[in-house]
Amino acid sequence: MLTEEEKKEILEEVKQYPYPAVACIDALKIVQHHRGWVSDESVKDIAQILEISNEEVDGVATFYSRIYRKPIGRNVILICDSVSCMIMGYGSIYEYISKKLGIAFGETTSDGRFTLLPISCLGDCDHAPAIMINDDHYNNLTVGKVEELLASYN
Amino acid sequence: MERPLTKHIKPGSPPLNLKDYLQEGGYNGMHKAFKEMKPAEVTSLVKASNLLGRGGAGFPTGVKWSLVPMDDESAKPKYLVCNADEMEPGTFKDRYLLEGNPHQLIAGMIITAYAIQAEKAYIFIRWAYKKAEAELRKAINEAYEAGYLGKNILGSGFDLDLYVHSSAGRYICGEETALLNSLEGKRGIPRTKPPFPAISGLFGKPTVVNNVETLSCIPHIVENGADWFKSLSLTGTGGTKLFGVSGRVKKPGVWELPLGITVRELLEEYAGGMADGYKFRGALPGGVSTDFLTEKHLDVKMDFSTVAAAGSRMGTGTMIIFDDKTCPVAFIHNIEKFFALESCGWCTPCREGLPWVEKILSSIEEGTGKMEYLDVLKFHTKYLGPGNTFCAHAPGAAEPLQSGLNYFYEDFVRHIDEKKCPWR
Ligand SMILES: Cc1cc2nc3c(=O)[nH]c(=O)nc-3n(C[C@H](O)[C@H](O)[C@H](O)COP(=O)(O)O)c2cc1C
Ligand code: SF4
Ligand code: FES
Numbered sequence: 001m002l003t004e005e006e007k008k009e010i011l012e013e014v015k016q017y018p019y020p021a022v023a024c025i026d027a028l029k030i031v032q033h034h035r036g037w038v039s040d041e042s043v044k045d046i047a048q049i050l051e052i053s054n055e056e057v058d059g060v061a062t063f064y065s066r067i068y069r070k071p072i073g074r075n076v077i078l079i080c081d082s083v084s085c086m087i088m089g090y091g092s093i094y095e096y097i098s099k100k101l102g103i104a105f106g107e108t109t110s111d112g113r114f115t116l117l118p119i120s121c122l123g124d125c126d127h128a129p130a131i132m133i134n135d136d137h138y139n140n141l142t143v144g145k146v147e148e149l150l151a152s153y154n
Numbered sequence: 155m156e157r158p159l160t161k162h163i164k165p166g167s168p169p170l171n172l173k174d175y176l177q178e179g180g181y182n183g184m185h186k187a188f189k190e191m192k193p194a195e196v197t198s199l200v201k202a203s204n205l206l207g208r209g210g211a212g213f214p215t216g217v218k219w220s221l222v223p224m225d226d227e228s229a230k231p232k233y234l235v236c237n238a239d240e241m242e243p244g245t246f247k248d249r250y251l252l253e254g255n256p257h258q259l260i261a262g263m264i265i266t267a268y269a270i271q272a273e274k275a276y277i278f279i280r281w282a283y284k285k286a287e288a289e290l291r292k293a294i295n296e297a298y299e300a301g302y303l304g305k306n307i308l309g310s311g312f313d314l315d316l317y318v319h320s321s322a323g324r325y326i327c328g329e330e331t332a333l334l335n336s337l338e339g340k341r342g343i344p345r346t347k348p349p350f351p352a353i354s355g356l357f358g359k360p361t362v363v364n365n366v367e368t369l370s371c372i373p374h375i376v377e378n379g380a381d382w383f384k385s386l387s388l389t390g391t392g393g394t395k396l397f398g399v400s401g402r403v404k405k406p407g408v409w410e411l412p413l414g415i416t417v418r419e420l421l422e423e424y425a426g427g428m429a430d431g432y433k434f435r436g437a438l439p440g441g442v443s444t445d446f447l448t449e450k451h452l453d454v455k456m457d458f459s460t461v462a463a464a465g466s467r468m469g470t471g472t473m474i475i476f477d478d479k480t481c482p483v484a485f486i487h488n489i490e491k492f493f494a495l496e497s498c499g500w501c502t503p504c505r506e507g508l509p510w511v512e513k514i515l516s517s518i519e520e521g522t523g524k525m526e527y528l529d530v531l532k533f534h535t536k537y538l539g540p541g542n543t544f545c546a547h548a549p550g551a552a553e554p555l556q557s558g559l560n561y562f563y564e565d566f567v568r569h570i571d572e573k574k575c576p577w578r
Binding site: 016017018021022023024025026028029059060063064065066067081082083084086087088119120121122123124125126127128132135136137 | 240241242243244245246248249280281282283284285317321322323324325336338339340341342357398399400401402406407408442472474475476477480484485488489492495496498
């Protein structure tokens with residue numbers, strides 16, 4: 001069940017569009033903002049409110065890489081694995097984080113503290129290697145800097 | 155040297171607010187357009203300026219605008235969309251403009267919307283550009299308060315609403331018709347062209363999609379004229395361009411420079427030359443969907459037609475430098491993996507071909523490749539190329555592959571002969 005607040009926010013988005021289905025991505029983002037991810041149940045709820053099929057909503061939800069269809073950790077680490085970061089050594093950053101946290105790309109630590117994901121170019125290529133943690137960009141990274149950074153997230 | 159686009163950008167400090175920007179003459183172009191020009195005159199001026207789209211394809215901006223129907227009541231409402239999706243690996247120029255001077259973009263969008271008589275405008279911005287998005291929203295609010303957006307702008311009778319839409323990820327959403335589907339809340343899959351968006355775009359209505367940098371040029375063209383704009387470039391092409399360099403150079407970065415500057419000047423004067431201990435082997439001049447340039451191309455002038463004549467494309471103008479300590483197979487493998495992952499899956503050569511290319515490159519890199527694999531790769535460069543797919547994603551993927559096979563053929567062969575990566 002969507003909460004009253006989620007419903008209200010979704011209907012607010014619907015208002016500015018010619019028909020409700022246009023708000024599909026907004027609705028997914030709203031639910032994800034409140035719950036961290038989008039469950040099968042939420043997909044159905046969104047479909048109902050937007051008057052489209054569950055499959056249509058799921059089709060959209062699974063297309064976009066920033067919509068999570070599985071639970072994620074409290075903090076999400078996105079490591080840029082595109083070409084400028086590769087040249088500048090994202091590999092050593094990945095290896096350090098992966099070893100330190102004991103998880104590979106696509107995994108979450110058992111305490112739910114971190115999820116680790118690859119991401120394509122973050123637009124920080126002149127300060128590579130670059131990563132994002134939650135909404136923040138970090139660049140010109142070294143293993144030492146990453147060590148400090150990780151310690152600052154709970 | 156004039157640098158109209160970045161004159162007011164100071165990296166590290168926040169962008170100018172409306173009041174300070176006005177003191178610097180910001181929005182002069184907009185005032186001039188409303189006071190002195192009819193919509194069609196703005197379009198003619200932009201055509202005369204020879205502004206070529208900065209999103210990667212280099213299509214003439216004024217020509218694109220002139221495709222929009224002007225007197226057809228049934229074609230309303232019309233839309234303007236700013237493409238701020240910037241996801242091309244190696245590209246970081248739009249971010250610089252968005253974070254550094256959002257009012258310049260807004261002024262450009264108001265003038266453009268006026269020229270095509272669009273009443274709604276969207277900025278489709280990449281989700282990762284949080285700071286840029288915050289600055290944009292702040293600037294848009296200021297513009298509404300000043301009466302530059304909303305109803306009856308400056309008493310002209312012209313209305314415009316401007317919205318920011320933050321994306322949900324996927325490179326393909328930067329392709330203009332995929333972007334429109336995404337704005338409509340659907341999967342970001344490209345549409346057939348024709349009809350072109352200028353005729354049938356967002357919600358089936360006439361829509362112009364332009365890049366951030368393209369739109370940021372507009373206020374300056376309107377204020378200073380077409381001849382001034384043309385004189386900014388060294389080759390008469392029109393304008394300055396944001397150029398960037400990343401990779402193993404001494405000073406990676408982004409600079410506004412005249413179109414027509416050489417690859418060598420960019421690399422040596424602006425990026426400070428190669429980092430100590432590294433040698434230049436090649437460059438992708440404008441993101442990963444452009445062909446390699448090599449040492450023999452160092453004096454090629456960076457403008458659309460000259461780079462094309464050298465067998466590559468200007469693309470986004472942000473150059474990735476390929477050095478001697480990076481394995482060319484690994485470099486190209488990284489790029490093709492990106493394209494395989496980001497394919498929208500609509501057409502067969504792209505959906506099936508790219509993962510195959512990726513697997514073959516992986517096996518060559520690991521030392522388990524065979525000579526006949528090189529023919530399979532060549533075969534793919536042909537069928538991923540122009541004319542076989544729905545959009546330019548697959549042809550873009552073919553460019554670094556075909557030119558890489560051509561220039562670094564011996565390195566591919568060495569991996570196969572030695573059954574290992576010589577760089578490891
Ligand atoms: C796969 C793909 C991705 C693209 N990504 C972008 C992008 O992120 N930003 C952009 O401005 N143009 C991008 N383009 C180009 C757009 O389709 C379109 O040509 C451009 O936005 C038009 O603006 P312009 O005429 O001002 O250059 C992309 C094209 C393709 C095929
Ligand atoms: S070329 Fe690739 S990205 Fe473009 S429409 Fe076809 S499958 Fe989609
Ligand atoms: S390649 Fe990593 S930020 Fe651009």
